[in-house]
Amino acid sequence: MSLRITQGMMHAQLLRNVNNNLNRMDRNQNVLATGMKIQNPSDDPVGITYALRYRSEISNNEQYQKNIDSAKSFVDHTDTVLSQLTDILQRANELTIQGLTGTNPQSAMDSIALEMGQLYEQTVSIGNDRFNGKSIFNGQFTDIDPYTSAGAANEQADKQKINYTFAAGVTIPINVTGEEVFGSPDPLVPTDPDATTDNLFSVLKGLQNAFSAGDQEKADTLLGQLKSRMDKILNVRAEVGARSNRIDLMDSRIKDLTLNLTDLDSKVEDADMAETITKLKQDENIYQASLSIGAKIIQPSLLDYLR
16 A cells, blocks of 8 residues: 655655755865864764874874973983083093193193193083083982082982883983982092092092192092093993984884874874865755755645635
């Protein structure tokens, strides 16, 4: 038995079709306006899970990238400061060798002592160097200068490392401690008066005093300690350089990962503009056609029947 089609049923069906066409056109307009093909989770339930995962990883990588940029600046600055310190040590070495020739009058030794004192003061200044307002040789106590001019040889800088995270499970220390660079502090009361250390402040101050007193034997002993400290600082510089290279590698890796994730996210979320514009024009034509058809269907009114 065939179903009887009433005028009311035709009107209801017409309204549903017009609304569906209007909704489809509205959706494509939103896609075109935002450039995103997923407007609601219901548009692509599987795609939205991938998109959220990609967004989360991209957000993490953005933070890792900030860590890398900050760490690289810090490490490069440390390397520059260590280079300046190496220049001081080389000058101190030259002066010491010059003073140990045995042909210098005391006036020349006094001049050497005077310059050695200036090198000591510059070394203390480097020991208190700051980057972006933070002390670079005082471990995690970055707001405190670790050394004073009067007692640098006996002062202990903080020995803790500042660790930065550059990826999941990848943590690299970015700082070197004052003890690694300048040596262990001399004890205030040495247990063995003849014991010697290669604390840089102690060595430079000792050379200043030795040349001032004309004590070449003491200066010769301190020269060995100065060379020992120079070798250790070169090792520290090598370590800083290796960290800088690894940070560069992490920088490249994070950028590549972010690029890949962005590409994947784009494939999931970004709209194909040409396709969307074509669909929108098609939907507009269909909508106009449905309105035109509807006008013809509901055109007969009570007045038309009464005429």
